[in-house]
Amino acid sequence: MRAGKGRKHGRYYLGDSVIDTASTPTLSQIRARTVSGGPSIRERPTATQALQAQLDEERARREQLEATLAQQVQAQVQAQLQAQPMPGSAGSKAGAGAAPVQDVDLSAVRNLFPNVPPPFDP
Structure with missing residues (x-):
């Protein structure tokens, strides 16, 4: 030209x-x-503003994906908990001919782990 x-x-x-x-x-x-009341010339966003907007969009998308993933994991955990009955409940196999659950004496284990905190090395 x-x-x-x-x-x-x-x-x-x-x-x-x-x-x-x-x-x-x-x-x-x-x-x-x-006309002065008409639309004025818009300023273009600076490179910093454009980058900030892009980062905000990516952050929002990531947070949305994380929330969706958390909901899916929670739904899977709930489904697994509902599918597996608790031991000793009416639907469990523990009451159907299995040996009853007994308490275990753990007093001997207490001596292995004294209540003294470990030494502090500066």
Whole structure:
């Protein structure tokens, strides 16, 4: 594209055709046609603002995926808990001919782990 050539009204050359500047409105003519209450020229977001918006979108998408995953895991755990009856309940196999559950004496294990905290090494 070349413009001007030193002439009073200049010419714009685009490819092989010529656009006459007499038919092209000037900037002052364009400004005169617009109303001050009309839409103004919007500023483009800066690179920082665009990057911040992109990060916010990614963060929101990640949080949504994490929430969905948590719901799916919770649903699977609930399904497994409902499928497996508790020991000793009416639906468990423990009461059907199995040996009853007995308490175990763990008093001998207490001596293995004294109540003294470990030494502090500075």
